Amino acid sequence: MAEAGIPGYAYGAREVARSPVSLEELDLLRQTVLFTGEDERYLRMAGEVLEGRLDELLDVWYGFVADHSHLVYYFSSPEGEPIQEYLERVRERFKRWVLDACRRPYDQEWLDYQQEIALRHTREKKNRTDGVEAPEEVSLRYMISFIYPITATVRPFLEEGGRPAEDVEKMHQAWFKAVVLHVTLWSQPYAREGSF
Amino acid sequence: MAEAGIPGYAYGAREVARSPVSLEELDLLRQTVLFTGEDERYLRMAGEVLEGRLDELLDVWYGFVADHSHLVYYFSSPEGEPIQEYLERVRERFKRWVLDACRRPYDQEWLDYQQEIALRHTREKKNRTDGVEAPEEVSLRYMISFIYPITATVRPFLEEGGRPAEDVEKMHQAWFKAVVLHVTLWSQPYAREGSF
Ligand code: HEM
Ligand code: HEM
Numbered sequence: 001m002a003e004a005g006i007p008g009y010a011y012g013a014r015e016v017a018r019s020p021v022s023l024e025e026l027d028l029l030r031q032t033v034l035f036t037g038e039d040e041r042y043l044r045m046a047g048e049v050l051e052g053r054l055d056e057l058l059d060v061w062y063g064f065v066a067d068h069s070h071l072v073y074y075f076s077s078p079e080g081e082p083i084q085e086y087l088e089r090v091r092e093r094f095k096r097w098v099l100d101a102c103r104r105p106y107d108q109e110w111l112d113y114q115q116e117i118a119l120r121h122t123r124e125k126k127n128r129t130d131g132v133e134a135p136e137e138v139s140l141r142y143m144i145s146f147i148y149p150i151t152a153t154v155r156p157f158l159e160e161g162g163r164p165a166e167d168v169e170k171m172h173q174a175w176f177k178a179v180v181l182h183v184t185l186w187s188q189p190y191a192r193e194g195s196f
Numbered sequence: 197m198a199e200a201g202i203p204g205y206a207y208g209a210r211e212v213a214r215s216p217v218s219l220e221e222l223d224l225l226r227q228t229v230l231f232t233g234e235d236e237r238y239l240r241m242a243g244e245v246l247e248g249r250l251d252e253l254l255d256v257w258y259g260f261v262a263d264h265s266h267l268v269y270y271f272s273s274p275e276g277e278p279i280q281e282y283l284e285r286v287r288e289r290f291k292r293w294v295l296d297a298c299r300r301p302y303d304q305e306w307l308d309y310q311q312e313i314a315l316r317h318t319r320e321k322k323n324r325t326d327g328v329e330a331p332e333e334v335s336l337r338y339m340i341s342f343i344y345p346i347t348a349t350v351r352p353f354l355e356e357g358g359r360p361a362e363d364v365e366k367m368h369q370a371w372f373k374a375v376v377l378h379v380t381l382w383s384q385p386y387a388r389e390g391s392f
Contacts, residue, residue: 028266029337033344070224122391140387141225144380147343148229148373177344184340191336192388195318 006092008129011100011113019108019115021185026111033181039174046171047102049161050154054095060153062091074138086132101178111185118186140190147183151176202288204325207296207309215304215311217381222307229377235370242367243298245357246350250291256349258287270334282328297374307381314382336386343379347372 010016050057065071066082075090076082097117104110119125121138151172158171188196206212246253261267262278271286272278293313300306315321317334347368354367384392 025337028264029341031264032267032338032341034348068224068227071228137391140383140392141221141380142228144340144383145225145228145376148376152230152369152372173348176348180341180344184337187336187340187383190388190391191386195333195386196336 006096007089009093009096010116011096011104012109016112016116019111019185020188021111021115023108023111026106026185029181029184030106033177033184035174035177035181038170039177042167042170042174043102043178045163045167046154046158046175047099049158049163049171050098050102053157053160054098057098057154057157058091058095061094061150062087064149064153071142074135074142076134078133083132083134086130086134089130101175101182106181114182114185115188117182118189121186122189124189140187143183143186143190147179151179202292203285205289205292206312207292207300208305212308212312215307215381216384217307217311219304219307222302222381225377225380226302229373229380231370231373231377234366235373238363238366238370239298239374241359241363242350242354242371243295245354245359245367246294246298249353249356250294253294253350253353254287254291257290257346258283260345260349267338270331270338272330274329279328279330282326282330285326297371297378302377310378310381311384313378314385317382318385320385336383339379339382339386343375347375 065075072082073080075087100110100113116125120129121143123136126136126138127134154175155168155172158168158175161168163171261271268278269276271283296306296309312321316325317339319332322332322334323330350371351364351368354364354371357364359367
């Protein structure tokens with residue numbers, strides 16, 4: 001199940017089930033977030049800028065989580081202790097996700113792995129990949145509200161890439177759209193029957 | 197039920213039920229989107245800038261909806277015709293929401309009306325306020341993905357307000373956080389039992 005040496009990372013693996021969202025439905029979502037070919041190009045550029053700074057980016061995100069007990073809770077044992085190995089393993093997959101979000105074509109394989117990531121945040125699959133006993137589900141409210149920090153905190157990294165301000169702005173808009181698209185897809189297993 | 201002459205607008209009205217979200221839970225959401233007193237101040241400023249341009253702003257949003265059959269669908273009759281009176285009545289409440297989002301204190305009364313707006317997008321209450329026969333629920337996927345257009349399209353209006361670039365940026369960040377916070381709260385009735 002490992003790929004590129006990342007424990008638990010299963011992009012393209014056979015055991016990843018098919019997404020309940022069709023490519024046609026994905027296309028409507030792309031339209032809704034105004035995602036175009038230009039955004040794809042700027043995401044590729046963002047991937048180049050972020051590639052060498054993934055550990056620093058994850059330091060920011062993990063620092064934010066660590067600073068808030070209502071967030072680090074989801075990485076913690078029944079005794080309320082953060083599970084270091086869980087945090088470290090997820091960190092590697094999270095880094096890989098940044099590159100995947102920037103570089104992968106948003107095709108069927110990509111769609112399928114979005115469903116896998118969605119399920120890994122919910123009671124269907126959370127904790128299984130890493131064999132831990134943490135809370136069984138990240139609440140939908142935090143999945144959606146994370147759109148803000150995950151979008152905003154990337155900006156300084158994009159600015160520091162040495163590209164013209166106009167490119168920085170376009171990379172950031174493309175990233176914002178991509179984050180919204182991911183979280184939208186990840187909300188599927190949280191929705192009551194028929195409401196997604 | 198009307199207030200300020202807007203049909204169906206029920207902010208603070210007695211028939212609005214209590215939100216299932218507590219003020220303590222709201223505080224955690226505010227922290228998650230990094231919402232501070234500074235954002236409140238910049239939202240007030242944004243309210244001043246947007247106040248005189250609400251119709252133009254709504255033209256942009258409604259134009260976007262009208263251009264996409266998968267969106268205008270939610271305002272349409274069983275025969276697939278957009279219901280003009282429905283669009284017009286919602287438009288007035290939408291304009292008022294922009295000001296409320298910028299100016300109202302995010303207190304219990306505000307929280308309660310967020311639940312009312314949430315329900316008005318779902319099968320619990322959609323169509324009732326205006327007595328129409330349109331689809332019974334706006335799908336969760338579009339509620340979340342609308343975070344992008346509702347955030348991005350406000351930017352030019354803020355820029356045109358004649359304030360310094362730094363204020364524009366801060367107003368826009370505050371608006372972005374506010375939109376994410378609203379949509380997060382509005383996702384509550386869409387979530388399966390225990391998943392919100
Ligand atoms: C924009 C929102 C979010 C993004 C982009 C994101 C991203 C990711 C990614 C890429 C992974 C690894 C996926 C894989 O296994 O390949 C992951 C896993 C995880 N995330 Fe998130 N996440 C978000 C929201 C949250 C929130 C709000 C929390 C709560 C603190 C959270 C906690 C976790 C946990 C505990 C795991 C491990 C799940 C498991 O047991 O497999 N995530 N996330
Ligand atoms: C960021 C996302 C959204 C925002 C900020 C928003 C805002 C609003 C507001 C303020 C109202 C009036 C609330 C009141 O009655 O006082 C409303 C109603 C409505 N919205 Fe949304 N909305 C969003 C997403 C959507 C989407 C994606 C659709 C689908 C096209 C939609 C369709 C409608 C409809 C049909 C109504 C009337 C509901 C009823 O029957 O009472 N909205 N919206």
